[in-house]
Amino acid sequence: MMxxxxxxxxxxxxxxxxxxxRIASVSGMTHxxxxxxxxHYCDIPRExxxxxxIEQNYKAGIPQSDVLVFKILRDYLGTIDTSKGVxxxxxxxxxxxxxxxxxxxxxxxLDQPIVIHIDCDEETAVRRITLRKICSHCGRTFxxxxxxxxxxxxxxxxxxxxxxxxxxxxxxxxxxxxxxQRIRSLLEYYGRKKYPVxxxxxxxxxxxxxxxxxxEKLHDIGIVL
Ligand SMILES: [Zn+2]
Numbered sequence: 001m002m003x004x005x006x007x008x009x010x011x012x013x014x015x016x017x018x019x020x021x022r023i024a025s026v027s028g029m030t031h032x033x034x035x036x037x038x039x040h041y042c043d044i045p046r047e048x049x050x051x052x053x054i055e056q057n058y059k060a061g062i063p064q065s066d067v068l069v070f071k072i073l074r075d076y077l078g079t080i081d082t083s084k085g086v087x088x089x090x091x092x093x094x095x096x097x098x099x100x101x102x103x104x105x106x107x108x109x110l111d112q113p114i115v116i117h118i119d120c121d122e123e124t125a126v127r128r129i130t131l132r133k134i135c136s137h138c139g140r141t142f143x144x145x146x147x148x149x150x151x152x153x154x155x156x157x158x159x160x161x162x163x164x165x166x167x168x169x170x171x172x173x174x175x176x177x178x179x180x181q182r183i184r185s186l187l188e189y190y191g192r193k194k195y196p197v198x199x200x201x202x203x204x205x206x207x208x209x210x211x212x213x214x215x216e217k218l219h220d221i222g223i224v225l
Contacts, residue, residue: 003082003083003084003085003109003110003111004027004029004085004086004110004111004114004223005085005086005088005105005110005111005112005113005114006023006029006085006086006087006088006113006114006115006116007088007091007092007101007113007114007115007116007195008020008087008088008089008090008116008118009090009115009116009117009118009183009186010117010118010119010120010202011119011120011122011125011175011176011179011180011183012125012129012172012175012176012179013120013124013125013126013127013128013129013172014118014119014120014125014202015118015120015128015202015207015210016089016090016118017033017089017141018207018210019116019118019207019210019211019214020033020087020089022207022211023087023214023225024087026225027084027085027225028084028085029084029085029086029087030080030081030082030084030085030086030087031087031089032073032076032077032086032087032088032089032091033089033090034069034073034088034089034090034091034093035089035090036139037072037073037076038054038064038069038072039139041054041072041075042054042055050068050071053068054068063093063094066094066096066097066100069091069097070097070100070104073091073104074104074107077104077107077108078108082108082109082110085110085111086108086110088113092186093182094182094185094186095185095186095189098186098189098190099189101113112195113195114195114196114197114198114218114221114223115190115195115196115197115198116197116198116214116218117183117187117197117198117199117200118199118200118201118202118210118214119199119200119201119202120201120202120203121201121203122173122176124202124203125172125176126169126172126173126176128143128205129167129172130167130168130169130172131143131144132163132167133148133149133152133161133162133163134161134162134163134164134167135154135156135157135159135160135161135162136159136160136161136162137154137157137159138154138156138157138159140154140156140157142154142161143205148161149161196221198214198217198218198220198221199217200213200214200217
C-alpha cells in the first residue's frame with residue numbers, strides 16, 4: 001500500500017487544503033492541490049494556446065474543461081515522486097473527471113482511491129470564507145487569530161494578504177449550492193465504483209481536532225497514515 005491514493009472532497013471552507021497538508025506531512029504523500037496547479041500552470045511558458053484558454057475561462061467564470069484539467073494533472077504527475085502516494089485535493093470535481101481517475105492512477109502506478117469527504121454545513125462555510133484572508137502572491141489562506149492574519153502579511157512569502165472579491169457571502173452561498181449538486185453525483189459514482197468513502201463533519205474550527213477525527217476514521221477502515 002505504498003502508492004496510496006486519497007481523493008479529498010468537501011465544500012469551500014471545509015479545510016481540505018489544511019487537512020491535505022497535515023496528511024502529507026505525517027505520511028510523506030504528495031499533496032496535489034488541483035486549483036493551485038491550474039492557477040500556476042502558466043507561470044512558465046507553455047506550448048500552444050492552452051494558457052489563453054485557461055485565462056479566458058477564468059475571466060468568464062467557466063470551469064476548466066475535463067480535457068484541460070486532465071492534461072495539467074498528467075503533466076504535473078510526470079514531474080513528481082508518486083512512490084509514497086498522492087492526495088488529490090479538490091479533484092475530481094465532476095463525474096466526468098472522476099471517470100478519468102482510474103486511467104491516471106494506472107498510468108502513474110497508484111492504487112485504487114480512498115475518498116475522504118469533509119462535510120461542512122453552509123453557515124460554517126460562509127462564516128469561514130467571508131472571514132478568511134488570502135496571500136496575494138502564493139495563495140495560502142489565513143484564519144482570524146493567527147499572526148499573519150492580524151498583521152496582513154504572509155508568513156511564507158512576505159506578501160500582503162487580501163480578502164478575495166469572490167469570498168463575499170452571496171457568491172459563497174452560490175458556490176456552496178453548486179458544490180452540493182456535484183457532491184451528490186460524485187458520491188453516487190464512488191458508490192457504484194465501490195471506492196471506500198470516509199466522511200466526517202467539520203465545524204469546531206480546529207484543524208487539529210479535524211485531523212485527529214480523520215485519522216481515527218481512516219484507522220477504522222484499516223488505513224494508518
Ligand atoms: Zn504568500
